[in-house]
Amino acid sequence: MLRQLLVDQYDDLRQRLARRLGSDDLASETLHELYLRMDRADPAGTLRSPSTYLLTAAVNLARDRWRTEGRRARRITVDALYDLIDENPGPDRAVEAQSDLDAFRRALTRLTPRQRSIVMAVRFEQLSQPEIAKRLNISRSLVQLELQRALEFCQVYIEAKRI
DSSP, X not given: OXXXXXXXXXXXXXXXXXXXXXOHHHHHHHHXXXXXXXXXXXXXXXXXXXXXXXXXXXXXXXXXXXXXXXXXXXXXXXXHHHTSSOSSOOGGGHHHHHHXXXXXXXXXXXXXXXXXXXXXXXXXXXXXXXXXHHHHTOOHHHHHHHHHHHHHHHHHHHHHHHO
C-alpha cells in the first residue's frame, strides 16, 4: 500500500521533499532509498495520512544520512589533518617544508595548553586518542574535537604564512 502510494505520488513527494531539503537530487535519492527500504511489511495499524507518513519517513531518512555523512566527513578531515606536515619532503620541497615547520612551531604556541599537549602527544609521542584521553582525564570525543580544532587552526596558520 505505502509503496504504491510512493510511486503514485512520487512527483508531489519529491517536490515537497526538495523544498525541505533544498536539493532536487537529494530528494530523489532519498525517495529512492525509502522505496528500497519498504520491502518490510506496512506499519502496524491504520495511517490517517499516508502521504504525510511517507514525507516524514523521507525527511528522517535524509537526516540520518546527513548525520552519517557528517561524522564520516569529520573523520576524514581529522585523518587528512594528521598528514599536515610532510615528514619526508623531496629536495624540491625542502625550503617550503622548513618554512611550514617553522610556521607549525609558531602555530603550536598559539594553541590552548590542552590542544598543544594533544597535538604533541599525537604527532611526536604517537599516542592514540584513547591514551591521550586517559592521560588528560577527558573523554575520547573531546580529544578528537580538540585535535580537530587544533589541526585546523595550524593548517590555516601555515597557509596564511605561505602567502
